[in-house]
Amino acid sequence: MFRPPAPASMTLNLAPMVDVLMCLIVFFLLASKLVSAEHYPVNLPWAVAAREVPSQELGDRVTINVRPSADGRADRVEYVVSDWDGQQIIERLLAPEDIEALLRARAGRAGRGEELRCVVRADRDVQYQHVELVLRACGRARIAKIVLAANKGAAPARPDGGEE
Amino acid sequence: MKRAASSRETVPNLAPMVDVIMVLLVFFLLGASLDLVTQGVLQAELDPRSGPGPGAAVEIVAQVRIALEDVGDGAGAKIYVMERALADNTFEGLRAFLVQRREAGADPDNMVVVGAETTVRWRYVVKAMDAALQAGFRNVQFAVSFGGPADGDT
Numbered sequence: 001m002f003r004p005p006a007p008a009s010m011t012l013n014l015a016p017m018v019d020v021l022m023c024l025i026v027f028f029l030l031a032s033k034l035v036s037a038e039h040y041p042v043n044l045p046w047a048v049a050a051r052e053v054p055s056q057e058l059g060d061r062v063t064i065n066v067r068p069s070a071d072g073r074a075d076r077v078e079y080v081v082s083d084w085d086g087q088q089i090i091e092r093l094l095a096p097e098d099i100e101a102l103l104r105a106r107a108g109r110a111g112r113g114e115e116l117r118c119v120v121r122a123d124r125d126v127q128y129q130h131v132e133l134v135l136r137a138c139g140r141a142r143i144a145k146i147v148l149a150a151n152k153g154a155a156p157a158r159p160d161g162g163e164e
Numbered sequence: 165m166k167r168a169a170s171s172r173e174t175v176p177n178l179a180p181m182v183d184v185i186m187v188l189l190v191f192f193l194l195g196a197s198l199d200l201v202t203q204g205v206l207q208a209e210l211d212p213r214s215g216p217g218p219g220a221a222v223e224i225v226a227q228v229r230i231a232l233e234d235v236g237d238g239a240g241a242k243i244y245v246m247e248r249a250l251a252d253n254t255f256e257g258l259r260a261f262l263v264q265r266r267e268a269g270a271d272p273d274n275m276v277v278v279g280a281e282t283t284v285r286w287r288y289v290v291k292a293m294d295a296a297l298q299a300g301f302r303n304v305q306f307a308v309s310f311g312g313p314a315d316g317d318t
Binding site: 074131139 | 175178179181182185186188189192193204205206207208232237238280281282283284285286287289290291293294297298306308
């Protein structure tokens with residue numbers, strides 16, 4: 001009687017799958033790093049009229065965080081820029097005088113079809129002059145679209161009777 | 165002479181590696197899910213005529229001008245509307261004033277310009293902008309001084 005040959009043991013070749021998964025991991029790793037860089041911890045002001053928008057919707061953008069300086073002096077701040085320059089994620093402290101140059105360079109690289117936005121994430125306790133400096137730099141760099149980050153809603157009350 | 169047995173082809177078992185990679189993938193997928201990450205924003209637009217250069221000399225006539233003066237080294241802000249101090253000096257009062265203006269027929273596309281003393285805290289500037297947006301004005305801009313003798317506010 002004819003007997004079929006015993007089936008050879010089959011081993012699934014997982015190597016291509018691992019390659020694809022590795023690529024996906026690198027992509028999401030970079031994307032999540034960019035997201036976290038854009039959501040730098042800053043005590044944002046509160047605004048009832050603020051709109052909750054997905055970051056994706058903001059399109060091509062450069063984010064500038066303005067936070068109080070570590071020494072606690074109200075007249076000094078630190079500027080931290082978060083951006084993707086096409087090759088690497090930039091997240092670094094910036095001197096006030098360098099903001100304009102960065103925005104100019106960034107505006108020059110912006111895509112033709114899409115207008116560059118500048119997202120300003122300023123701490124609620126910094127002085128207006130420090131935010132004004134960023135707005136002025138935007139004006140000089142011909143960036144007209146400004147997005148001011150704020151917490152949506154009314155400011156919660158503090159125990160001492162003031163507002164956050 | 166004894167010959168070594170021909171080595172059998174070894175295939176590494178990739179299944180545990182795939183498991184780990186899958187877990188990492190899901191982790192980063194959730195972490196970077198851009199649709200899930202939202203932030204509250206107030207959209208502002210600098211006037212196209214702003215900035216240095218010939219355009220900056222164009223005088224921009226705002227329909228409503230709000231000015232903020234620092235009080236008590238950052239403890240508060242004194243509110244001025246059209247160069248006159250607001251009676252109750254609250255942002256709620258500012259909103260009510262602007263609502264009144266809107267109801268009186270002001271165009272929501274009219275420009276509202278918020279100017280502030282350099283030492284005013286950012287939270288008060290945002291509150292002023294918020295009051296204007298809540299009142300229905302859509303075109304809120306900031307006064308930014310470019311310095312220099314010919315440059316005015318934009």
